[in-house]
Amino acid sequence: MELNIVMASGVVFPYGLATTKRRRYMVDYMNVQGVECHVLVLRHQVKSQNPLKGMYGDCDYIDISYLLNEGKIFQYYHQGKIFLKKWFNSDKKNVVVCDTKVEFWDYPIIRYAYSLGYKIVYDQVETDYNTKGTNNSIKTKIHFLLTGKVSRRAYKWSDGSFVISEALKEQNLKAYPPQKMCILPNSTPILEKTKKQFFSNPPTILYSGTFAKKDGVEYLLKAFLLVQKKGYSCRLIMTGKGQPSDMKVLELVKDNPDVQYKGMVSDRELVETLLNCDILTMTRENSKFSNYGFPFKLSESLATGNPVIATNVSDVGKYVKHMESVYLVQPECVEEIANGIIYYLENPQNALQIGQNGLNVMKKHFSIEGVGKKFIDFLVNI
Template sequence: MAIGLNVVFMGRFGYPSGMASTKRIQHFIDHLQAFPATTRVLQLRPTGEGTPGGQGGNHQGTEYRRIGADLKLDWRLPVALFWYHWNGIGMLKKWRTDGAMDVLYCYGGVTAENVLLIVAGKRLGYKVVFDIVEDNTYIDDKLTLPGKLKWLAGEILDRYLLGLADGVVVISSYLRSLYGKKIALSVPLCLIPISARCDLSATGGREPGPMKFVYAGSFAKKDGIELLLEAFEKVHQKKGNCQLMLCGTGGSVENYQARIAANPAIRYVGYLDDAEFYRFLQGADVLCVTRTGSTYANAGFPFKLGEYLATGNPVIVSDVGDVRRYLSHMEDAIIVEPGNAVAIAGALEYCLDHPETAAKIGQSGAAKCRQYFDPAANGRLLVELIRRL
């Protein structure tokens, strides 16, 4: 690419710390900086644990700005919305670079929170790329009234304003098929899957003691926490000598707290920062991605699967979305029927009874992670898409 490249990542995700969305963006940033390119982050309405306070800063050479933290449904909303858009458009103007190709990378596509900023970005000369990671048409969590209104607005905007995109990135085959039908043939579309960095230097075999089954991530309905708890309780009662460790955050955590507290073999450790989080994953014996079989769960692709595989530990994963596109059952992962607590229990019991075989599956899974989910390879796919804009 002969001219300079300036990419502004925009969306409602934590930065510089956070979970799946943050890590996806950071991996793209790392590759683009080595390209080289200028990278910035415009964080919309930052919420949740792992998001530090303040209006912005600089992280590893990437300037970032937060707007909209004060947006609330009260009498001050009209004024807050004015300043939200004023500040957002102001940052897009400030970050625009003469003589370079300006790209506005919108994580999550077009939403009520970013639509006016996208329109402003287009008028300022930005090329707009949407990163679609879910099909919110089939969202299966219970929504509050504001949440339902936001969902409806998102559906309308996605249907009628998708034409604002100059390029589209999707995370799964399902979404590639769906958005391939929605967008014009002239708009480049690229499947860029999850990414994870493999570092097996910390692996040294299973430690003595109870086998540690681990789940780390969000606690949304699609994540199947209820299924995992049910399966573990059955196996622990039958076999003993095992623990279930849970880590992460989300509004649904409280739904499981009483059940967790009632069983000494189950422990919830809360939200962990990046360094603690990866130590937590490395310390597991078996990692679990037990999603439901809903259309919502099948549409995306669990980012945590890549992080799990990268540890070299064996992974139990539900057969959703693109899992079998990349992994083979009992070779690279233990793949179970989605939504089936009995199947999950069988996989947990297998790991207890065959730890050496499970360990070999984990090593093969790490090799598949390096093959398919390399952050540098994904970064190259993004650069190739940008070249086509």
């Protein structure tokens, strides 16, 4: 039976950060395969650069979050129900794919979709948002506590879940034994344009992403300073941002002329930066939050063909091998991160080959085609 898929969550679309890209690449696959799909953007708490409605390929999308932000609660629910009813196709299997957490203000909309006959599936990419590895305010912790209760209630009557890691799968199987599960990694397009032949002079290291405690930026900065202290010439570029309290970590390198912080950049500039830098990094710490999720930046970094330094958290070690497809380090270990940087600096040709091997790993495990097929096959069979 053919599918009709509605992605309904508080994730901006089509352009944004990691979770948006995860959604967009799924839609890319569906557009190519001719699968009917729609995106309903529910309330989100990030600034979106996207129009409130439009087309992304053959997929139409509508953002109704502004209604709730303006206090127009009844209009918010009314519009959500209108589009769910409009998009329902009685000749196809109808599926709503929701985000990890279910906000209490969105629960009635998802429940309405269920009453119409949609299958309800969750795409879980994190565990408890208040767990170790987060740095939330008291207000945010209370909010996530309530959201967690709503989400657990919603999972119980859902038809299945995508999960991003083995740990999340085990957590769900214990809590909801009958539920169907599918481990679905992140996907990414191939970003490499031409095979790199040599490093820049001086070589450039890149960190790109958020600056939350889970990201382990502190360990990377200390490792970079240690490498410089040992007499190696290199530069560090950083993109992205975090909460004001998280950004204090940059004080470690505030007077360092070899460190450049660019802030948030566009998708296009990010890809250019990923390709132009020589050594890419993913240095998540050893926390429950890190080990139940999976770093989007790893698959994206591998897609460039550049050498990557990665911490061995979550399922990372199941996809990549030390000194073969990445330089794999233990989390929260400044010395190991520094050793990885030094190895790449001293062995640039070996580093470039490791980068190419990493690109092959990306093609095997994280391609849009491979992950997209897994996504569709699971939904067909629920």
